[in-house]
Amino acid sequence: MASLVATRRRNPIAAEDYLAGWVFVLPALVIFVGFIFGPILYAFWLSFHSWNVVTPEKPFVALDNYRNLVDSDDFRIALRNTIWYSAGVVPAQTATGLILAVLANRKIRGRTFFRTAFYFPSISSSVVISIIFLWLYANNGLINFVLGTLGLPTPRPPWLSNPRGVFQIAFDAFGIHDVSPWLVGPSVALVSIMLMNVWTTTGTMMVIFLAGLQDIPGDVYEAAAVDGATQWRMFRDITLPLLRPVTLFVVTLGLIGTLQVFDQIFVMSEGGPAKTTTTLAWLVYVEGFRKFSMGSASAIAVVLFIITLGLFLVHRRFLGLTGDQ
């Protein structure tokens, strides 16, 4: 309080800000409390209760919703599919984004054109892209047509209806048929959606990497060239270490994006075939808005939230420790 009085005497604007600051953030604060902070707490609260939407009662069930998840096949499947999805898409989009950024960062003609072309899918509607790819992956769609006329094999059943695990297909070739659920790998259907996701987001990752590359001062490379460093060594010893914060950012973005994949599943596969594209986000939707089991849906949502937060913190710490900036 004493400092406030002192401030007031010194500077009328600073004293005014004491209140005006809150007035300025108030409208945003109302939206945030009503639609984010409040709902997060509400989600935690609901996850300890049982509610079917129809009856007004929401009885307290303690940890039952979570205990049911542990025993639930659907949850285990969704968790596995979500892990495959992130583990496949994040490295792929990061690597392709980086490679394209390095290529587009050279002094070449049409740099702006390439940047624009690569970025366009990122800004398009996820529903539009899902529907276009639904058609590309269809039995008589573009991809099968091209593969067919080139005499290459096409998957039976077609891409998005194919529940076979991609590793299982490889094992089958060696005559190994009984493998654990993990070794079966993501299904052909899930991999099809993963490829589409990489196609969509690579452009965003490239643009971010490109900004990072342009922040590296050119004389670092000149000095290295003087020392006789090869292109590859410059990339490995200069570009990659200096890009580490950008990579952290790109991987974080990728994780947040892939852990909540929903639109694509809704439009393209509805969790099938044989639940092989059921992700955690899709399961939240099914439990909440098809089975009206709001308590267990909230429990899944809370688990997804904790996984996202946990991965972010681990990832930050991991890169923070190995980073030398």
Added chain:
Amino acid sequence: MASARPVTEHSPAVRRVPEHGRALDCALRVAAYVVLIAVALAMFVPFVFSLATSLKTNVEANHLTWATMLWPANPTLNAYRTLAGTPITRWFFNSAFVAAIWIIGRAVIDAMAGYAFARMRFPGRDLLFLAVISTLMVPPIVVIIPKYILLNNWKMLDSYLALTVPFLADAFGIFLMKQFFESIPAELEDAARIDGASRYRMFAEIILPNAMPAVAALAIFSFQGSWNAFLEPLIYISRQEYFTLPLGLAYFRRAYYTDWPVVMAIAVVTTVPLAVFFIIFQRWFVEGARRSGIKG
């Protein structure tokens, strides 16, 4: 890297590098072009393919040939005529109207909050900003059930309110505006201060008019976000009269499953406004993405 060493010491090396590097450099450049062009094609072909399909008859769409793959033999507007008999004009209007509300709401509310966080000192400021920014880590699916219940309690489901009110402020926009306000010169405020203007007048008459570049960037992201929004409208809206284009598209995909030209025609109608916007403002899009990387 020992960049401090004088270059003269290495002058033989300086001459040698271009010689052994030139062939490699040339090869790399050709490889770079090949890869970049191939990827650019891969990015465009699906869009061209969907445009071509929307101009085909259903029969032609289902019998691909190399010749008609990316352009129909006899382009027809049949699919678009079918669309004319659907509520798509209403959905288009809804999408445009909702986008306008998002843009205006965020331009005011995000700018106010961003300004306060950038230039004003008040108790709890830093903690509050941290709380706002950390919501970028919260996947929308996590809070969808509570939001649905709250909107239901407040009688806002199946209305424009559900499509707009929850989106009138966003963490990324506040961050963007804060970054911008931190960069504007203090003299701008000092002049107003001498005139005895309050913070409110200062903001309305001097700060906001000078923040138009940032507001424009924010408007572009708001447009993209609202135009493409799917999960929340899907949950909040069940009556067709309040559908936005993505909802209409998902609905059509079920109703007209086998009629690819019609489905693709809606995809085209949904994408064209965004594409036009993107081409006009592409510098801003790319600039914004490199600063933030947040996809709406």
